[in-house]
Amino acid sequence: MGSKTLIFFALLAFFVAVSFVECQDMTILDITHEYVPTMPSYGSKKGLGEILTLVCDQRKGFKTTNSLLTIQVHSGTHTDAPSHAYIDYFNQGIDATTLDLQTLNGPAIVVDVPRDQNITADVMKNLNIPRGVKRALFRTLNTDRNLMSIMEFDPSYVGFTQDGAQYLVDNTDIKLVGIDYLSIASAADVLSPHLVLMKNKDIIPLEGLKLDQAEVNVQYTIHCLPLRLHADASPVRCILTK
Numbered sequence: 001m002g003s004k005t006l007i008f009f010a011l012l013a014f015f016v017a018v019s020f021v022e023c024q025d026m027t028i029l030d031i032t033h034e035y036v037p038t039m040p041s042y043g044s045k046k047g048l049g050e051i052l053t054l055v056c057d058q059r060k061g062f063k064t065t066n067s068l069l070t071i072q073v074h075s076g077t078h079t080d081a082p083s084h085a086y087i088d089y090f091n092q093g094i095d096a097t098t099l100d101l102q103t104l105n106g107p108a109i110v111v112d113v114p115r116d117q118n119i120t121a122d123v124m125k126n127l128n129i130p131r132g133v134k135r136a137l138f139r140t141l142n143t144d145r146n147l148m149s150i151m152e153f154d155p156s157y158v159g160f161t162q163d164g165a166q167y168l169v170d171n172t173d174i175k176l177v178g179i180d181y182l183s184i185a186s187a188a189d190v191l192s193p194h195l196v197l198m199k200n201k202d203i204i205p206l207e208g209l210k211l212d213q214a215e216v217n218v219q220y221t222i223h224c225l226p227l228r229l230h231a232d233a234s235p236v237r238c239i240l241t242k
């Protein structure tokens with residue numbers, strides 16, 4: 001074979017390989033929990049319950065099927081809006097429609113936190129999350145305990161303490177902060193961490209994430225789209241791609 005023929009085949013192989021890679025679907029990791037009646041609901045023993053009612057049923061002669069959705073906006077995987085914690089922001093209409101899509105979509109990391117503590121300032125300090133990281137999903141003991149699969153609400157879940165939240169605000173660039181149970185704040189003091197995080201309206205808490213399949217040390221891209229609801233929170237579909 002002449003060298004020109006060799007180069008031709010090498011180039012051909014290269015382009016075939018490139019087009020093959022391009023044809024592959026991207027890897028999607030769904031980090032959203034399925035809405036089922038037995039999903040836990042904040043503060044409740046009985047779980048989410050039935051959120052869907054068939055108002056038109058083809059079996060009963062309706063032309064199509066149509067369901068009514070009745071759901072508390074902080075159910076399952078969801079984002080909080082500043083109006084959730086601050087009455088002033090509520091009065092100003094700083095609701096789920098104002099959540100910044102730039103913050104909700106982009107490079108993200110998964111962080112494993114120590115299993116024996118809540119997320120305090122000390123824990124945050126030791127995690128050493130580099131400046132420049134804008135989106136961080138905190139995987140905790142909640143995932144190991146499978147808490148999002150247990151119907152009865154468990155107040156012993158791991159979340160941020162007030163000083164942990166303050167550390168995040170003061171010493172990191174995180175604007176999207178995710179956690180693997182129903183609240184970003186630990187139950188012992190559920191309000192203060194919310195106040196600390198949402199004071200400047202630029203940090204978005206992302207709660208009820210499904211992080212069991214996520215990997216640390218992977219540079220993911222997160223994609224989250226809340227509903228355009230004039231509400232203090234919204235259910236959200238979140239995926240990670242890499």
Ligand SMILES: *[C@@H]1O[C@H](CO)[C@@H](O)[C@H](O)[C@H]1NC(C)=O
Pocket residue numbers: 115116117118141155156157158159186187188189
């Ligand atoms: C986290 O805080 C809660 C109280 O909000 C407590 O019940 C739980 O034991 C703490 N978790 C850990 C791992 O320390």
